[in-house]
Amino acid sequence: MLLPETLLNDPIGGVLEIIWPDGVRQCLSHRSLRSRCRCAECCSKRLHRNAAAPVSPRVKVVAIEPVGHYAIQLFFSDGHNRGVFPWPMLRAFDTV
Secondary structure: OOOOOEEEEEEEOOOEEEEEEOOOEEEHHHHHHHOOOOOOHHHHHHHHHHOOOOOOOOOEEEEEEEEOOOOEEEEEOOOOOOOEHHHHHHHOOOOO
């Protein structure tokens, strides 16, 4: 599994920057990360609404915690903190 070399959170700019060992640099917006949460609650809302729940453009990542060596848990300013983001899933996201 490919693990990032660097993880930088910019709460003012609303961007999570990930630099991978192969030189790929991703800049992912906090809003796009929040809208892609895969926790049971968010998945259920998307399933029943056929769309993602609206996410405030002001939402920010306020904390990050590792989940073993395979993922991170993101804590958002709207109080949401149940989604786990595995490294392969983050790597597959388009830079926003």
